[in-house]
Amino acid sequence: xxxxxxxxxxxxxxxxxxxxxxxxxxxxxxxxxxxxxxxxxxxxxxxxxxxxxxxxxxxxxxxxxxxxxxxxxxxxxxxxxxxxxxxxxxxxxxxxxxxxxxxxxxxxxxxxxxxxxxxxxxxxxxxxxxxxxxxxxxxxxxxxxxxxxxxxxxxxxxxxxxxxxxxxxxxxxxxxxxxxxxxxxxxxxxxxxxxxxxxxxxxxxxxxxxxxxxxxxxxxxxxxxxxxxxxxxxxxxxxxxxxxxxxxxxxxxxxxxxxxxxxxxxxxxxxxxxxxxxxxxxxxxxxxxxxxxxxxxxxxxxxxxxxxxxxxxxxxxx
DNA sequence: AAGCATAGCAACCGCAACAAT
DNA sequence: CATTGTTGCGGTTGCTATGCT
Numbered sequence: 165x166x167x168x169x170x171x172x173x174x175x176x177x178x179x180x181x182x183x184x185x186x187x188x189x190x191x192x193x194x195x196x197x198x199x200x201x202x203x204x205x206x207x208x209x210x211x212x213x214x215x216x217x218x219x220x221x222x223x224x225x226x227x228x229x230x231x232x233x234x235x236x237x238x239x240x241x242x243x244x245x246x247x248x249x250x251x252x253x254x255x256x257x258x259x260x261x262x263x264x265x266x267x268x269x270x271x272x273x274x275x276x277x278x279x280x281x282x283x284x285x286x287x288x289x290x291x292x293x294x295x296x297x298x299x300x301x302x303x304x305x306x307x308x309x310x311x312x313x314x315x316x317x318x319x320x321x322x323x324x325x326x327x328x329x330x331x332x333x334x335x336x337x338x339x340x341x342x343x344x345x346x347x348x349x350x351x352x353x354x355x356x357x358x359x360x361x362x363x364x365x366x367x368x369x370x371x372x373x374x375x376x377x378x379x380x381x382x383x384x385x386x387x388x389x390x391x392x393x394x395x396x397x398x399x400x401x402x403x404x405x406x407x408x409x410x411x412x413x414x415x416x417x418x419x420x421x422x423x424x425x426x427x428x429x430x431x432x433x434x435x436x437x438x439x440x441x442x443x444x445x446x447x448x449x450x451x452x453x454x455x456x457x458x459x460x461x462x463x464x465x466x467x468x469x470x471x472x473x474x475x476x477x478x479x480x481x482x
Numbered sequence: 483a484a485g486c487a488t489a490g491c492a493a494c495c496g497c498a499a500c501a502a503t
Numbered sequence: 504c505a506t507t508g509t510t511g512c513g514g515t516t517g518c519t520a521t522g523c524t
């Protein structure tokens with residue numbers, strides 16, 4: 165039972181396409197168009213699944229495709245749109261002429277995600293890791309913070325180390341620190357890798373403690389200050405010329421809801437309703453928030469998180 | 483020079499949305 | 504309105520090229 169297959173699997177070829185197959189598909193489509201992908205391989209004399217033909221055409225053979233490197237401008241658009249739309253690659257690709265969703269997705273996964281991480285920005289939420297940690301600490305009760313921090317550090321250790329290093333915070337051990345009280349106390353099968361992880365996490369803990377001491381709450385994250393994850397030589401802005409995250413200020417008191425919930429509408433976690441509210445120019449309370457301002461489309465519930473010139477958009481966002 | 487690790491890219495798979503009947 | 508077929512999308516895998524030890 166179940167769904168019928170899109171083609172007879174046993175008589176269908178898989179894997180890399182040959183130039184001959186490409187030629188057959190291209191010439192067939194140039195004559196007959198792309199109506200009914202199921203019939204195209206049969207009529208074009210190809211031992212391929214219709215789905216495979218469609219993919220090959222849309223991702224590689226289409227004459228309007230660009231095949232070269234992504235430009236800085238294209239990268240900026242991807243990062244900006246990803247911060248609002250999340251992994252909606254087709255919508256993002258629609259703003260980049262000649263690029264496919266597969267191209268954009270691959271470029272994100274292989275380059276941009278790492279680039280952002282290297283800048284100390286979480287590629288999922290597009291918020292600096294330091295913000296995330298501070299927001300967690302602000303939101304949770306102390307015992308929860310401790311548990312969550314322990315778990316989070318394991319996942320984010322590389323990015324955290326990078327961030328602390330960039331901030332010139334000494335993360336070397338000065339005296340042997342006591343081993344963290346983790347659940348992993350199996351004394352016989354501790355691999356070298358696990359020891360290294362424990363060391364790394366311990367270093368991060370120390371670095372974070374020093375970071376907190378070095379930066380009083382009054383001096384951090386004020387919008388007029390230099391962005392906290394920018395290196396002193398401005399390397400981050402050099403990576404994305406003209407790219408700018410206008411950070412929301414840290415609201416500790418006197419604001420409705422946590423800073424976390426207020427600024428969450430920036431990535432894949434954003435609900436469709438929230439995105440729509442953003443696009444419609446209202447925030448969750450119905451107050452005017454985003455929309456078009458001075459010829460620039462403003463996104464996100466914070467109004468400031470990022471902005472994009474409206475003529476940058478090739479196609480209306482769905 | 484050989485072996486291994488990593489990055490980049492092309493392609494596949496399963497699911498969901500949409501259209502036609 | 505229900506069913507069936509088609510298309511589109513996003514996640515994932517696997518292959519190849521390149522770099523490193």
